[in-house]
Amino acid sequence: MNPLLKVKGLSKSFGEKVVLRDISFEVNPKDILGIIGPNGAGKSSLLYLLLGIITPDQGEILYFGKDFFKERSLLLEKVGFASHYVSLPFSLSVKENLRIFGHLYGVKASERRIDELLELFKLKEKADALTRTLSSGEMMRLNLVRANLSAPKILLLDEPTAGLDPEYIRYVAKVLKDKAQKEELAIILTSHQLGELERMVNKLLLLKEGQVIGYGSVDKLFQRFEVTDLEELYFKVFGDVRT
Numbered sequence: 001m002n003p004l005l006k007v008k009g010l011s012k013s014f015g016e017k018v019v020l021r022d023i024s025f026e027v028n029p030k031d032i033l034g035i036i037g038p039n040g041a042g043k044s045s046l047l048y049l050l051l052g053i054i055t056p057d058q059g060e061i062l063y064f065g066k067d068f069f070k071e072r073s074l075l076l077e078k079v080g081f082a083s084h085y086v087s088l089p090f091s092l093s094v095k096e097n098l099r100i101f102g103h104l105y106g107v108k109a110s111e112r113r114i115d116e117l118l119e120l121f122k123l124k125e126k127a128d129a130l131t132r133t134l135s136s137g138e139m140m141r142l143n144l145v146r147a148n149l150s151a152p153k154i155l156l157l158d159e160p161t162a163g164l165d166p167e168y169i170r171y172v173a174k175v176l177k178d179k180a181q182k183e184e185l186a187i188i189l190t191s192h193q194l195g196e197l198e199r200m201v202n203k204l205l206l207l208k209e210g211q212v213i214g215y216g217s218v219d220k221l222f223q224r225f226e227v228t229d230l231e232e233l234y235f236k237v238f239g240d241v242r243t
């Protein structure tokens with residue numbers, strides 16, 4: 001069976017600046033892949049390439065075995081995206097935003113699905129609130145609801161726990177992990193919250209200055225770098241450049 005997503009030899013530069021060089025990895029159902037690396041390593045740029053927001057200079061992206069560049073709109077119907085810096089129209093209520101998003105993107109999001117997802121991400125009480133009144137953590141959870149509306153097979157999440165308090169970080173991580181298992185999704189996420197990431201992911205992609213310096217199962221990477229947890233791995237691999 002084809003992987004849900006396979007990336008081969010992806011490279012991207014902005015002018016002289018090489019942002020990503022020869023990136024390859026794949027994800028299968030139930031995989032949760034964590035992309036980690038310092039600020040500016042290229043994590044968000046990689047997600048933008050996977051969404052078609054920017055175009056690679058080289059390389060291949062295959063969703064469900066199909067060439068992303070030939071069938072982009074069709075393939076993106078099965079991909080959900082959430083990020084802490086995406087905001088939704090402020091003058092609409094939470095529910096109006098979700099209905100409009102559904103219409104705009106041709107997502108068959110029934111009222112029931114919207115209600116279920118609002119319940120799951122603990123936003124039911126905010127359904128009729130104006131989006132401008134949401135806290136940053138609530139906005140992040142609304143973005144997660146939106147990303148899940150189309151019942152995607154792959155979720156791309158850029159720092160999905162940014163802005164959440166510790167209790168919600170733990171809760172959202174559990175929800176995402178359960179979803180990956182039950183709905184056989186693949187999730188690819190970036191995060192700087194190493195403790196929570198370690199509880200969620202089964203695979204890691206270590207990015208440094210646009211290059212992969214480690215990729216594979218968490219266990220294998222821990223063995224290879226002779227570490228026992230993700231924080232130790234992080235500092236061993238990326239160094240403590242600021243001291």
Ligand SMILES: Nc1ncnc2c1ncn2[C@@H]1O[C@H](COP(=O)(O)OP(=O)(O)OP(=O)(O)O)[C@@H](O)[C@H]1O
Pocket residue numbers: 014017019037038039040041042043044045046
């Ligand atoms: N449109 C662009 N033009 C020029 N340089 C860019 C552009 N977008 C990103 N970059 C540069 O590419 C590099 C990678 O940026 P990116 O946002 O992907 O990093 P990141 O790993 O997500 O960082 P962070 O942890 O801070 O979110 C940075 O040096 C950034 O300045």
